[in-house]
Amino acid sequence: MKRAMTKATDISPAVRAEVVERDTINGYPCCIISGASYDLQVAHFVPKSQGGLGIVENLALMNKDIHALYDNESDCELDSKRKEIGEKFRKYLDGFYPDFPDEDRIYHKYPKELRI
Structure with a gap:
């Protein structure tokens, strides 16, 4: 059974598809840094190791070498x-989600109202 943090940081197939669609130019998925359309991976802005969520506001396509x-x-x-x-x-990411705070890209065990 997966831990709650692992579930939250994983990328679901639906989210992956949304990221690929957003990061597609002229019909080709592309690396947001180099524009390359080969060896693509979905990258976390806030890394999974730091609790980065598997949400579109925290993800983008990158060539594997840049990733x-x-x-x-x-x-x-x-x-x-x-x-x-x-x-x-x-x-x-700010171009698509200008008011999205980094705090909301990170897994938290408790809701905002219960955090100290």
Whole structure:
């Protein structure tokens, strides 16, 4: 049986389809960073490891190499590239969901009204 956080951070088939539809240009799903239409993966803006939810407001298509740069721990030489990808990712999501707070992209065990 999956834990509640695991369920919340997983990407459902319906959400995956919505992300692919949103990130499609001229009939082709594309990486939101490079525009590549091959080796695509659905990436979390707020990572699953930090409780990032599997919701469209937290997800976008990325080429697997760019996704790896963004997701994985990197050395100092790649930190600027990772930061650049993160800034482009945020700008992209903000273009669709301008008033969506990062707090709502993160799993919380308790509803807002019960959090301290």
